[in-house]
Amino acid sequence: MSCAGSRVRVLSVAGTDPTGGAGIHADLKSFAAHGAYGMAVVTALVAQNTHGVRAVHVPDVAFLRAQLDAVSDDVTVDAVKIGMVGTRAVADEVAAWLAHTRPPVVVLDPVMVATSGDRLLDADAQDAVRRLVAQADLVTPNLPELGVLLGEGTAATWADAVRQARRLATAADVTVLLKGGHLPGDASPDAVVDATTVTELDAVRVSTTSTHGTGCSLSAAVAALRPRRPDWVTAVREAKEWLTGAIAAGEALGVGSGRGPVDHLHHAPALGARPFSADAWDRVADLRAACDDLPFVRGLADGSLPVEEFEQYLHQDALYLAQYSRVLARASQLAPDGVAQVFFAQGAARCLDVETLLHAERLARAGTRWSGPASAATTAYVDHVLAVAATGSYAEVVAAVLPCYWLYADIGARILVRAGDLAGHPYGDWVGTYGDPAFAAASARACDLADAAAREVGAATRARMLAAFVTSCRHEVAFFDQVRALAPSR
């Protein structure tokens, strides 16, 4: 099949979901996610959200026909996806339009019941939907819908469902995409069934409540893909892989408190999504606020911190930096380009040079030698970043090392303001290093590199980046806070 436009022109004929997870709203997002040009004709206005359906309003069918004709009188439709029809009159009107304007690809999702369990099809409309099946190229029932289409009960097993799909394919001369979303168990298999062949498509079941609109989204994706794919199995396989990712990324959207929608654009996170660093910064707002109130940080700012405590801190920090340097070196090793490679390699070297020097000089000046072992807090932080370096991707390593730049630059800048004149300040050298605009610039570069890395990865890795970042921030706070509890170890 081919199409003349630069994009496949796909029409959704379906009901609405004002929360955007199902119906024509989901269909348009699915179309866009697959590079198609989307159009939509509304069959029914549905007042629904992630908890359920509150009311349904079906406009006069003459108006439905006016919408359908407005599209097909003007635009070549490469594929149509039909979703909720609601009533017999609507189903019959869509059937009449299909008989008149037959797009080359007709996908029918025989919507009867919403994910929430609410009815979306009048009981007396079932025969009309069976007639629509005969006009479709692909029909996408879930298990209960397949039973209704055949006038039988719901299949109790996957094998029974496949046999039912075969009967429907033969009787209506249609390809059936049988959906196993309602099956119990760890898998969520689907099958593409026609009169002669059954192709099972396996998928893991994602443990999530974000399954609102999965059926709508899948059938719309298949309609958008089919004009550019050689057969149904190829189009369905691709759509299903995409849907599994969209389901997995759904919860992160934070849409609604019931059964939430899927993230149709999970595979294109750069498209309008917030930069990783903006999300990450928001997630640690409480930890940042906690930092400012730590006795150690207050004492650093106003100079009242006992010298012993500061030296304990410096000693632990030197132990930390020696290992952290190896993690920066790992980021350099994994870096996707020379610019990032140099940035992290220089960072690794600086940890060993400048900062260790700052520590050594100060401790030497104080005439003290600190030789105690790494504390529990230091060891915990080091173990975390070394574990990410050993097992994580570049993006995760960059996220794990970021707080050491960013939290320090952030606190350093505020302490600088609170400290005032550094000339006579007992910790002026420390405050000067971290409050320095050059350190702020390095921190901003590290943020940019984390954002660039996040744009290249999927939702699952981005979630791991966020977890690594938040964990590092927690360790930073514990690191500052440990000093009071440290036993003298000179």
Ligand SMILES: Nc1ncnc2c1ncn2[C@@H]1O[C@H](COP(=O)(O)OP(=O)(O)OP(=O)(O)O)[C@@H](O)[C@H]1O
């Ligand atoms: N938890 C899940 N994990 C992975 N895939 C799932 C999950 N739930 C549903 N699916 C998949 O989503 C698609 C839609 O399946 P389902 O059987 O739920 O259809 P439906 O009942 O028509 O959907 P809807 O809930 O939108 O009405 C199928 O490909 C199914 O395998």
Ligand SMILES: Cc1ncc(CO)c(N)n1
């Ligand atoms: C409009 C509409 N179509 C289909 C479904 C099935 O999920 C729904 N909830 N709403």
